[in-house]
Amino acid sequence: MQHKCKTIIAKLGFLFLMMTLGLTNALAQQEPVEMADVMRGNGKIYAVVAVCLIILFGLFFYVFTLDRKISKWEKENK
Amino acid sequence: MRKSWWKILALLLLIYTITAGFLWEVPRLPILNETIRNLYFHVCMWFGMMIMFIISFVYSIKYLASNKYVHDIYARSYASVGTVLGILGYATGAMWVTVTWMPDQHQSLGAVLKEPKLIGAAIALLIYAAYFVLRSSFTDMDKRARVSAVYNIFAFVMLFPSIWIIPRLVGSLHPGSPGSDSGNPALNKDDMDATMRVVFYPAVIGWTLLSVWIATLRIRIELLKEKSLLDAA
Numbered sequence: 001m002q003h004k005c006k007t008i009i010a011k012l013g014f015l016f017l018m019m020t021l022g023l024t025n026a027l028a029q030q031e032p033v034e035m036a037d038v039m040r041g042n043g044k045i046y047a048v049v050a051v052c053l054i055i056l057f058g059l060f061f062y063v064f065t066l067d068r069k070i071s072k073w074e075k076e077n078k
Numbered sequence: 079m080r081k082s083w084w085k086i087l088a089l090l091l092l093i094y095t096i097t098a099g100f101l102w103e104v105p106r107l108p109i110l111n112e113t114i115r116n117l118y119f120h121v122c123m124w125f126g127m128m129i130m131f132i133i134s135f136v137y138s139i140k141y142l143a144s145n146k147y148v149h150d151i152y153a154r155s156y157a158s159v160g161t162v163l164g165i166l167g168y169a170t171g172a173m174w175v176t177v178t179w180m181p182d183q184h185q186s187l188g189a190v191l192k193e194p195k196l197i198g199a200a201i202a203l204l205i206y207a208a209y210f211v212l213r214s215s216f217t218d219m220d221k222r223a224r225v226s227a228v229y230n231i232f233a234f235v236m237l238f239p240s241i242w243i244i245p246r247l248v249g250s251l252h253p254g255s256p257g258s259d260s261g262n263p264a265l266n267k268d269d270m271d272a273t274m275r276v277v278f279y280p281a282v283i284g285w286t287l288l289s290v291w292i293a294t295l296r297i298r299i300e301l302l303k304e305k306s307l308l309d310a311a
Contacts (some may be wrong), residue, residue, distance in 0.1 A: 004229055007246075014103070024155055033108050049096060049100045053097070056089075060088075063291060063292065067295060070302070073302055077302060
């Protein structure tokens, strides 16, 4: 009987330990990691996206015209 | 315009990369913070570089097998675009380092740039730089093509120890080294969040397609040059 009690206490102790561990783990995860939430909140991030997209379009436009020019040369050289 | 569908695909994928890459949720991690989004740009440069160098390597072997001068032009053009991507990858990595490794490890930029991964990448790029120096030192076209094809194979093989193996053997702050317990962090499904993978893989394809496009433009210019030389002769 005593032995059984001991195992139960041990099991409960283990459970308690796991729970506290889990809790501290959860608390550690809740520690806020700084992100650019303000920038996202007031919408200014869209300006960054717009700027990058303009650069991308410009770059593609340039490569596009280069491609067309080379195609023209290729036709002339046939 | 020739075979334009994949060029348009490249544009669409990169529009998606920039929009989703900046706006979508990413995992909140200490040290990295928002800079985790650099994955869509910095890592894609290295992927693109690797793909360009693989294509260049294949054409060098093809040149040695067939002696067709066109293959030499292909190998050179892909190697040059690959080198540009490598330089961009290195520069963006150095930028990323200043806001993550440096404050976290309380180190100077000089100390952080001694990282095995960075030194390995620098060595790999210098080996490819030597490829272009070697090319320009020949006056004989056939000799240049043959020797540089052989050198290109060596340069490609040297990529593996310098950027893949050695940084994984010695300690490094870069993901994918011992301590971060992962092989290739970009391809390891346990290492990258699912929300990031849906942007990352299209980003790799988009940047690679753009690089291939630029390489084909170079090839076509070189072919035109060759043709006008032959016509003049």
